[in-house]
Amino acid sequence: TFDGQLDEAFAPQSVTLTLEDEIDSSRGDMIVRAGNLPRVDQKFEAMLVWMDETALVPGKEYLFKQTSKVTPGRVSSLRYRVDINTLHREPAPTLALNEIGRCGITLAAPITYDPYRRNRATGAFIIIDRLTNTTVGAGMILDREREEGAAHWDDEPAAEGLTASASEVTAAERQARFGQQPATVLITGMTGSGKTTIARALERRLFDDGRAVMVLDGQAMRLGISRDLGFSASERSENLRRSVEVARLANDAGLIVLAAFVAPDEATRQKAADLVGPARFLTVHLAASLEVCRQRDEKGQYTKADAGELANFPGVSAPYEPPAAADLVLPTDELPVARC
Structure with a gap:
């Protein structure tokens, strides 16, 4: 720091770190513990709230700002919209002002992130219109690994009325x-x-x-x-x-x-x-x-x-x-x- 060496540092201090190895690092990169790694990917899913009078255009290029890093990208898919009155999910081609939906995000380059439920700072982002530079949306990154990879020990079969046929050969x-x-x-x-x-x-x-x-x-x-x-x-x-x-x-x-x-x-x-x-x-x-x-x-x-x-x-x-x-x-x- 300006005042000399520190034994420890914590938020919101401004410090300079000298790395032992020559590593190419820039704004938006993270230093993390080896046993507590965030995820690195350019594709993820998120819950998105749209904040602009001009509706979301899936496939259109926007800027996505997560922590201090700004990356070009697009909403590659819109899974569903949430009816805020009933909380039911319904198919939708777009999101209008104040509407909420689940979508897939594809960025031009990988980012380092955590699911929002694990780390709000690295799991949140905003969407910026490239032409007007206004914030048009905000999102929370979902724990897709947790959802899709969760164990199903206690789940009931998805189909109803299933019965196993009895073998003609006894044990x-x-x-x-x-x-x-x-x-x-x-x-x-x-x-x-x-x-x-x-x-x-x-x-x-x-x-x-x-x-x-x-x-x-x-x-x-x-x-x-x-x-x-x-x-x-x-x-x-x-x-x-x-x-x-x-x-x-x-x-x-x-x-x-x-x-x-x-x-x-x-x-x-x-x-x-x-x-x-x-x-x-x-x-x-x-x-x-x-x-x-x-x-x-x-x-x-x-x-x-x-x-x-x-x-x-x-x-x-x-x-x-x-x-x-x-x-x-x-x-x-x-x-x-x-x-x-």
């Missing part, structure tokens, strides 16, 4: 045919603890013993059934829910399912057990130390998480809760695969 007949009790074994642990490696080795052993067995793992699910999900806490939970639904169907068909997932929180693991049924659900915890998991990290995920490139990474920027009462605990930082 006892399947058990007699396969010579086994169906079960789902959740193999949980941090990245690098050996979940998929052990699941595949166990699959081989059980298959060689004549068992009907299959493996479900997080990455395989994300290549297909869960390709629309990211890695937020709710999306990890939803990925596990979808996988457990598949496991339950496989159990009904008489198979043993080995489910290899990080599954970092106890509440979600309990929901998985409830969905499959406690009688045929087992939890195996791979209790490898974080240091060993980092050493095994061939993909460099921990390094990326340390640098803030991977958000919500269990063990670094998000917690991993060890199971309180696992059916089996394997110290995979001490035991080779063959002994597990």
Whole structure:
């Protein structure tokens, strides 16, 4: 500052920061903690209130000011308008003065933001007409990741009147045919603890013993059934829910399912057990130390998480809760695969 060096700074002080590395930064850029990263994107959804007598024109170029940064962009889509008297949603081609609607925004360049409900300062913006330089609208950025990626453990089916058809083959007949009790074994642990490696080795052993067995793992699910999900806490939970639904169907068909997932929180693991049924659900915890998991990290995920490139990474920027009462605990930082 003008008065010299400071040990700490806080709003609304005006200070000068000297960075250790040469980084190209400019007005509107942010300095944030590695474990508390905002989002960076040029597309997002927002609730918008229109403040000009000239109606909104979707597709028209406007200026969007968020914090101190001004970026050209457009309202790329208008999902619906809200009737302020009934609060009902209704389709609309535009927004007139004082009307409110949900819209999609596409900017010419990415911005750094948070959803409005998380951070009002970085989640709000105004819209400026490029010709008149007047403010024509104001918006709040929505947590689209939260909405679309939320887990659906307790949701009812969207369609009504659905019933599952009864199989002509009984559970006892399947058990007699396969010579086994169906079960789902959740193999949980941090990245690098050996979940998929052990699941595949166990699959081989059980298959060689004549068992009907299959493996479900997080990455395989994300290549297909869960390709629309990211890695937020709710999306990890939803990925596990979808996988457990598949496991339950496989159990009904008489198979043993080995489910290899990080599954970092106890509440979600309990929901998985409830969905499959406690009688045929087992939890195996791979209790490898974080240091060993980092050493095994061939993909460099921990390094990326340390640098803030991977958000919500269990063990670094998000917690991993060890199971309180696992059916089996394997110290995979001490035991080779063959002994597990």
